[in-house]
Amino acid sequence: MSDPKISSTSEPSGNVTGASIMLEEVTKTYPGQKKSAVGGLTLEIPAGSIVMFVGPSGCGKTTTLKMINRLIEPTSGQIVINGEDVTGMNGDELRRRIGYVIQAGGLFPHMTVATNIAMVPKMLGWSKEKIAARVDELLELVSLDPELYRDRFPKELSGGQQQRVGVARALAADPPVLLMDEPFGAVDPITRQRLQDELLNIQSEVQKTIVCVTHDFDEAVKLGDWIAIFNEGAQLEQYDSPERILANPASEFVENFIGSGAGLKQLTLTRVNEVELLGTVTTTPGKRASDVLSQIQGAGRKFAVVLDSRGRPLRRLDRRQLSRAEIIEGTYDPDLPVVGEQATLNDALDTMLVASAESAIVTGPRDVFKGLITVQTVMEAIAAANASMDQDHEAPVGLNSGAINVVDIEQGSSSGESA
């Protein structure tokens, strides 16, 4: 998929096709404004990672993002992509090497889906055949049937589909870097969740460096490898992994920003397949109930899980039910608490609460039984996650030069007012 001619800036290491980005003391002061929209920001964005920008409205997220592809020219400072200073190069050429996704996709309404996606490859002079093949490949990647959607106009697509095409267009020339400005802001919550999951799937395939602005802290936690929390003037309040931001908010500002649900947000950080599952006694329809009963008594379990011939859970039977029955029944219990192994602990806990059960059955690919997750497992996982916080990788560099100055000035002015 990667085209060595195009992604000249990327240095393939393993699967990672992304490029590292370094903002060095970048400042943006809009003409006629006293305060800088972005003040002396130094930020390291590691290759192949997803970095989320969050912060209150007007704090400079978009400005910072657009300075990476120089849609907005920095007033001072350098932007370095994969070791190359791009601050002085031709902006149009730079932008052809950086994918850009905006809210609602930003598709050109007078062009078909295929033409929209083909814009950048055309500018780069690809052959027609190569472009056509690439368009289809990308539509597949974003889960749209090429036959069906290639020749449609944007207005003939749903909001979520437009957003997908927007992502496909951004990925067209296989750029090492993808910039997204509130990409999922304009779609309904269910579509948003699906698009988020899809982006994660795509990212696991393409391993780009993604910088994404969002208003939604939960989205930042879900998608981000690293989260940058900005205050006014793009002052970095905290730049760290979602785990550590939730566990140790760096300031009161961050604490307020992530809100009171922060303790529970740990639950969305861990996926079910990351915790140790409990084994249990399984059986199949047609077995003698008394045999199964003695098995679970021997194993010290409360119930047995009945699986169908493909290993999919059908129902569970506790000791009382087993002692009453003679033969194990094969009927399916629709109220069985089941979660997929990709679900978050939050989802698992939800499932257990809804079913008033203290454990849930975990299934893997093709709904095959994997084990049990209990309320206790969830609690232990949270405790363990909190404890392991400090052993995580080192966070990338992020700071504002003159940040101390700004604080001084602010304190000075506020004390001046009170005096």
Added chain:
Amino acid sequence: MSAERRGLIFQLLGIAAAFAILVIWLVTADLTETERQTLDPATILKYTQQHLEITLISAVIVLLIAIPLGILLTRPSVRKAAPAVRAVANFGQAAPAIGVIVLLAFWLGFGARTAIVSLVIYAILPVLSNTIVGLQQVDQRLVEAGRGIGMSQLAVLFKIELPLAVPVMLAGIRTALVLLVGTATLATFINGGGLGILITTGVNLNLNVVLIAGSLLVALLALTIDWVGRLVEQLARPKGLS
């Protein structure tokens, strides 16, 4: 869409019917010798040709001036000048056409050339302001998306802004053409030729048939130009726009 198509067909049928009635009336009417001479088909054809020539030459000049000017006035660096330029163009249209033509004739001399100059002044406004409005109503996020994926400013203008502005611009061009056809009638006052001659002759020599025939021909010509304009608008509208 189909309603628009039907409208086009009706308009064409109406024009054809009116023209047929005019011809039948002229053929069957009891005309004097002078009337017969003035309304000789060859002569009328010559006047119509002159009329269209004046109109089309002015139209081309209008487009060549107003569209680039409109584009220029929507660029960020000169955007501030737009209101002033529009005020001037507004003045050009608000001034009575006959006054402009006669005044210019004293300055530039009598003849078709001066007629064209004054027609251009008169018809710039609709094209200019529709070009500006058409470009301004293009969603700025699309412009930004285009720049964001590495299109140059010029590429964004030609591939995104102008195509999306086409419907509004064409409406302005059609308005200008209709204005021009009508106003070109005044060219005759400064020896500029055109169908206006029929009208002035009709008035001066008190030939009512000539006067009526001339007026009807100008009206039919304007309606025909309007029809062609509408047709082009439909055909040139970018696909994918609702």
